[in-house]
Amino acid sequence: MSAAETDDIDAVPARRPARWHIAVFLAPAFLVYTAVMILPLIETLRLSFFNVVAGQMQFVGLSNFQTLFGDPRLSADFWNALRNNVIFFIIHMLVQNPIGIALAAMLSIPKLRFAAFYRSAIFVPTLLSFVIVGFIWKLILSPIWGIAPWLMDLVGMKWAFAPWLGKPETALVTVSLISVWQYVGIPMMLIYAALLNIPDEVLEAAECDGITGWSQFWKIKLPLILPSIGIISVLTFVGNFNAFDLIYTVQGALGGPNGATDILGTLLYRTFFGFQNQMGDRSMGATIATVMFLIILAGVSLYLFVIQRRMRRYQF
Template sequence: MVPTQELTVPPARRPRRRAGRVSAGWITTFCLPAIALYGLFLVVPIVTAFYYGLFRWDGTRQGAFVGVGNYREILTRYPLSDEIPAALGHNVLFFVGTMAIQNTVGLGLAVLLHRNPWGKRLFQTLFSLPYLISPLIVGYIWSLLLSPTFGPVNFALRAIGLDAWARPWLGEPDLALPVLILVNAWQWIGGPMLIFGAALAGIPQELEEAAAMDGASSARTFWSIRFPLLMPAVGVITVLTFIGCFNIFDLVYALGGSDGGPGGAMDVLGLLYYRTAFRGGSNAIGESSALAMLIFVLIFGVSLALERALRRREVH
């Protein structure tokens, strides 16, 4: 009798996952904390402000539904009808001045450090340290430095014979806003410098070598090769600077107080919202919520338009 051979069935092989592929469950698990924080600290306040802005308030007691009544009130009632355009104009000037300084000085520092790597890490750290400090602290420190009575800035000017240059820097309406722009640019200059430095490091060296072999000067090489390739970095800096300049509050509050300095020369939308919310009348909650929504729509809309316009320019 011939022994029968046992038939063995090979076990089913489990499908192998591709290397580097992560399941949707893990992605959801890791994203949930960020989504929860985003919703709690951003989405919920925006929805709440929109809801509060639709009602009239008597102190902290919610009143009747008024729809766009609060928006009409802040845009037509004095003094808000005059203060909103003035504060918006100061925000625009603040953004333009900050952009002009940050883009030029930050790009210049990035180019110098890129060409001369000696001490690069040290200078990057030194220029980046100010934006690690709270703008409120920076503002109070500069208010002491610029004090007309005991400030070291005026003392140094008088010591070298420039008495005419010693001014009440934060006490004159014509000087207050330019000083605010300079202090803000000084604090945040490290950010554009690092972004431009990273963008310069990503430019292929072969392009510059080919331009040099064709006889192009350093300036021509920069404007024809480097600068066009830096446009994505310019776009990022522009959008971030716009958002920061139109959200500014703490630095202006430290340098000029809640009224925005002499004659409201430094008054911005953030300070105006603060005064409306904490110094307004019985309907302060409704009016300040409506103003907050207008500021949000302005910042979000202009930031989106800037991002699309700059991206279209990168493509062309």
């Protein structure tokens, strides 16, 4: 065999063995996720195009959507819930995420004492059950047996106390702030991890240029963690437009008082399962769920295909 033929044989890359074990390990999670998430989603989307006619399920096309947006009662409830959901989301974006970023920035200070304790204390509420959180805050803010009036009286501010959960103009803001208190630890930890991921060489170069303290955070650290802030914003959007549990625990399925805290999740629950004198309607409930899915899909797509592409990325 000539030397040229030997070189040709050596140049042929060796075949990599098939990695079937990857599919084996992924199969259980994929099957569970498909059974719990994908198949119910497909069935919900399908059910929104059907309705009970003469005791049988029949395809009605977009008739359910026309009813949702055309019926005076249903459309009024839907637009009220959507407006409340948008306010719920805006409060989280303007309060929860900035506080989470500020807490992460302070906890990332190298010389801060008891930083681990502070991180744990702030993150613990996210591990609590929403039932416990809702019940505790209802007790705290109760004008009859709550401790909030007493605590405000200690600092001479009892005059400012009001039954915030019972007033339509303050109930939604109050429930939103309760949710912020419970979940502020999530953006805090994600931003904290992003700050720790910044190379020391970048920070040392900034210090050599005289950029220290909060000036270093605004000019160096904040631009570097913008991708993480974007991801947190998307998670906040998806979580808020899927919200149900805390509102249901604190204000009930009706989203009281007078629908002031009614969001898409509670409206979906009442419509699908029925509540008190309202009969459940699976097709209309699936229609509301489909609209919620489309809203979330539109928001996530806007971030992925518009905002994220324009966001400057930093690689080290």
